[in-house]
Amino acid sequence: MSLLEARNLKKSFGTVKAVDGISFSVEAGEVFTIIGPNGAGKTTTLEMVEGLQPPDGGSISIAGLTWDKDAFAIKLMIGVQPQSGAMFDLLTVKENLELFASFYPKPKSTEEVLEMINLSDHRSKRVKSLSGGQRQRLAIGLAMISDPSIIFLDEPTTGLDPQARRNIWDIVLKLKELGKTTILTTHYMEEAEKLSDRVCIVDQGRIVTLDTPAALIERLTKEREVRLTFQDGEEAAKETERMAMGESTVVRTLREGSSLKLWSVQPEETLYGLFGFTKEQGYRVEQVSIREMSLEDVFIAFTGKEWRD
């Protein structure tokens, strides 16, 4: 049995089907990420699993327990990152942690949490004077203060700069090292790819696809984009394009001035052939790259839509 099972969850607001039959299971120790564009239904899904919104249909079980029968026991097992309005602005970081700790029978030590969220040096700062990234780290600290086995983080990095985002990633990875299970929502593909054991891509209230990031990328077409830029300008690019079009591994080409893009089913082999040709012709190649596929490509392949962060 999985640690958490959500089956056929549904939730509508008026005529909007926010969640339209979502099912997934999460294993102990996993970082499980729900990713999707704005309005995809991530928060609604998470809030139903967290017991904050009743589903219109479907079922949720956490360690075999259900919200209608075992709400108290589930609340002791899970930690939910509070919305920033739930923190006390005039209290210090440490005081907020101590206050939340007092709600639980066996909380984690405040010192240990301060260390985990890297706010030990800011323990005496009032919450109102924290930066956006520090507030988010405190919110994660508040989610872990009860020492839960499952931690829910709803878009913990939205609106943060890249460094602040990475600091949050470090905390998620530390939680994983401690054997905690983390359920995360995000609309940053890079984040989902870096942190998650498995990713569930949602769009319009439904699961588009669900698997490990590597397996999702592997499922994509075998075509890879190869780019070359020539020092010798347009003529070299044109001639190399003509040669490439004759290669059986090359699917299509696109040239812009002295830059050439081509899509190959065997990019390394194509490159050997191209280099043989350019050397023979005496063309100097300035830049070469093979573009790796990402989760963003998975989203585009499954939905036919462009991804927008």
Ligand SMILES: Nc1ncnc2c1ncn2[C@@H]1O[C@H](COP(=O)(O)OP(=O)(O)OP(=O)(O)O)[C@@H](O)[C@H]1O
């Ligand atoms: N309380 C509510 N009342 C009315 N409509 C709602 C409510 N909560 C969510 N919705 C609608 O349900 C849909 C899904 O919203 P949800 O917040 O779950 O998406 P999301 O994927 O978390 O989006 P975001 O990334 O913008 O937070 C949206 O169309 C949203 O407008």
